[in-house]
Amino acid sequence: MAALACALFPAFEASPAFAHDALKSSSPAKNAVISSPKEIELEYSAGVKFPFVVLHDAAGKTVELGEPRLAGPKVFADVQGPLAPGPYTIAWRVVSSDGHPIEGEIPFSVKGSSSSSASPSSVAESPAAREPSAAGTAGVPGWIWGGLAVLVVLGAFVLIRTTRRSADREEVDAD
Secondary structure, X not given: OHHHHHHHHHHHHHHHHHOOOOEEEEEOOOOOXXXXXXXXXXXXXXXXXXXXEXXXXXXXXXXXXXXXXXXXXXXXXXXXXOOOOEEEEEEEEEEOOOOOEEEEEEEEEEOOOOOOOOOHHHHHOOOOOEOOOHHHHOOOOHHHHHHHHHHHHHHHHHHHHHHHHHHHHHHHHHO
16 A cells, blocks of 8 residues: 555656646737737747647638747747738647647737727627636646556555455465
């Protein structure tokens, strides 16, 4: 039992080190009302890999962006042309520095001329912002739970074998 406890202690102690990176800031910012952006900038808490950035209008149609570029903890994507007034959503996905994917959405609106400006209700109709997925950002990583399950099964196996051997030895000693 002591060996099992010793094996489990480092697993629980190390779990904070496996926290995923997070989006720190974005331009355009969440729920901002801006003029048409020329570039999307996403800044993370640490360096990320394999960036994927998509821009959708209110109808869900994809707006063309340039290839995402990495610069340390930042990801940049050029907007290929001026955006029409209305709500938009940036959908992003990157691989965190710990190797796990994280993703989210950032709604914003492009303001137009006074006759065609986006109304507050159209901003409210844009998809709600999602923070990085809860499955990938909170709690203990799945591989640790899997390792714990293996240790519990092995511990039970050792305990059962030890108990059976003790019972067999007591029978031999009794004779």
